[in-house]
Amino acid sequence: MLVVLAFIIIFHITSIALLFIATIDNAWWVGDNFYFDIWRTCVNTTTTAVCDEIGSNNNSFQAIQTIQATMILATILCCIGLLSFVLQLFRLKQGERFVFTAIIQMLSCLCVMIAAAIYTSMHEEFHPNADIKSGTFGYSFILAWIAFAFTLINSIMYLVLRKRK
Template identity: 65%
Template sequence: MLVLLAFIIIFHITSAALLFVATIDNAWWVGEDFYADVWRVCTNGTNCTEIGDHFEGYATLQAVQATMILSTTLCCIAFFIFLLQLFRLKQGARFVLTSIIQLLSCLCVMIAAAIYTDRRQDLHDNNPRYYSLTSEGRYGYAFILAWVAFAFTFISGIMYLILRKRK
């Protein structure tokens, strides 16, 4: 049982780490001379411009930002609630509250990645300042990590739903 508990804790911490990296790192859309995420666009590795009101589609990026932050926050809250339930739940009870919060985290990261996937072309093509750079790019590793974090948080949420407290 102790090995299972250690695996679940490590899996949850890995999920949270993936969410932090995907949220913070500047590699959602990359090319030869630029990289971009939901926070800024950088050219030549040093010229970084914060994405603000001047950016076409800023409201869409704000939705992605908000859901990624919410997902990361919910994942951390779920971990602390799991630790509390580990000591407070009666024997045989399920970790339902932890599961619900983790599945909400999963839903938020899925929404963020799906919005970015759907609107990525509109975001970069409607901004003439960046169009010449960003039109020839590909999804970066932070974007891929967001989808991997989705899978991890989903599996983690299901594990908590199935898991019962034992001695």
């Protein structure tokens, strides 16, 4: 049982790390001389990178704000889930354990899915320039989808684990 608990804790910490990297790092949409994320746009010039924050002058600013909010909420919920897991491990009796943690993880999973799905469907509107449309999804975007899968698996593991001795 200790091995299972250790695996779940490591899996949960990995999920948190993936969410932090996907939320903070600047690589949701990348190309040869540019990279974008949910916070700013950067274009490489011959000597330096010129970065601008995404402002309200963007046509799809509300969608970007939704992505920002759901990714932050997913990260916060995942951290709260780890804290509740540790607290429930020692406080609740068997059969009642980890239901709250599973629900929190499922909400985190839902938030990541919403953010990544909105970015997937609207990324062309975020980058209207023809040169920028030639880019590809970056590793932060891929990490967001991997974090979705990890948080989903983690929430299912908590539901299964609640019945184990």
